[in-house]
Amino acid sequence: MKLDDGDVLVAHLGMSGQLLRAKSTREAMPKHTHVVITFTQGGQLRFVDPRTFGEMFVTSVVDLADVEELAHLGIDPLETAMSWEVFGRLVAERAQKLKALLMDQTFLAGIGNLYSDEILFTAGLRWDRMSDSLSTQEVRRLYRAIIEVLQEAVKHRGSSLADEQYVDVFGRPGEYQEHHKVYAREGEACRRCRRPVVRRRVGNRSTYLCEACQV
Ligand SMILES: [Zn+2]
Numbered sequence: 331m332k333l334d335d336g337d338v339l340v341a342h343l344g345m346s347g348q349l350l351r352a353k354s355t356r357e358a359m360p361k362h363t364h365v366v367i368t369f370t371q372g373g374q375l376r377f378v379d380p381r382t383f384g385e386m387f388v389t390s391v392v393d394l395a396d397v398e399e400l401a402h403l404g405i406d407p408l409e410t411a412m413s414w415e416v417f418g419r420l421v422a423e424r425a426q427k428l429k430a431l432l433m434d435q436t437f438l439a440g441i442g443n444l445y446s447d448e449i450l451f452t453a454g455l456r457w458d459r460m461s462d463s464l465s466t467q468e469v470r471r472l473y474r475a476i477i478e479v480l481q482e483a484v485k486h487r488g489s490s491l492a493d494e495q496y497v498d499v500f501g502r503p504g505e506y507q508e509h510h511k512v513y514a515r516e517g518e519a520c521r522r523c524r525r526p527v528v529r530r531r532v533g534n535r536s537t538y539l540c541e542a543c544q545v
Contacts, residue, residue, distance in 0.1 A: 337388050342399060344383030350376045351499045375499075403439040407476050408484070418469035422462045428472070429457035429537060438476070444489060444513045447538045449475045451512045456544045457530075457537050482509065489513075512538040 331339040341349060350360065352374040359366075365377035365386050377386055389397060405412075424431050431437055432446040441449070450457055453475035455468060464472065483489065483506045490496045490503035491514070497503050507514075511521050516529040520540040530537045 333388070337390055338394055339386070339388050340394075340397065340400070341377065341386045342384050344379065344381065344385065346381040346495060347377065347379040347384030348497060349499055350378055350497075350501055352376060402436050404435060404437040406439050407441075408480055414470045414473040417473045418464070418466070421464065421469060421472070425460060425462040427457065428455055428459045428461055429532070431461050432476075441476075441480075443535050443537075444491075444510075445479060445483065447513045448483075448511060449479045451539060451544060452479055454544055457532065457539060459545075482506065512540060514538065 331341070333339055341347070343349070354372065355368060355374055357374075360376065360378045362380040362382075363376050363378050364382070367375040369375070377384070385399075394400065420437070421431065424434075424437065426434070428450060429446050432441050432449060433443065447457070449472070453468070453472040455464075455472060483504075486504060486506035486509060487498050487502070488496055488504035489506040489510070491507060494503055512527050515527045515538060517526050519525070520527055520543060522543050523540065525540060525542050527538055527540055530539065
């Protein structure tokens with residue numbers, strides 16, 4: 331977040347952080363509020379973080395490049411436009427399983443377990459396909475699916491799961507979970523072919539997919 335004096339405020343939500351807007355300073359302070367920013371125009375922005383894995387700091391634009399926490403971050407697919415040819419080259423160079431590659435923060439920033447499953451379903455690709463085995467068509471489908479799924483998710487203000495951990499800055503849960511095609515839909519009908527969505531244990535996390543629609 332750019333500040334008036336040119337410096338930058340950096341926030342990392344970690345596992346459980348929330349940034350919440352309060353209309354007035356009189357609004358009750360939530361438990362585990364660690365940072366309070368009071369606006370001259372009124373109201374506050376509060377950083378609430380029960381598990382304290384998050385962080386917040388101010389730095390200059392010049393020093394931003396040297397911030398260790400940011401230096402390893404890969405491309406933000408919605409901020410950095412590239413051709414699917416360039417994307418295809420990057421994907422092939424990595425030679426990794428697709429789900430692991432999508433979740434690799436040094437490759438793409440911000441994609442986790444949920445969105446990687448949704449992207450791979452949308453692209454019609456399995457989580458364990460090797461990234462250097464994709465045809466030209468498949469590279470295009472994967473690239474398009476990344477942009478499409480993230481844009482839709484932003485439009486519906488993100489996904490709030492049963493734990494309601496994620497809420498927007500006004501404290502409202504997101505609505506993208508109502509549009510999930512595979513994530514947390516084990517046993518329910520695939521939205522494309524009506525066969526049941528399956529859950530696979532990969533590492534110590536769940537992967538949801540349709541065995542018929544994803545190759
Ligand atoms: Zn299907």
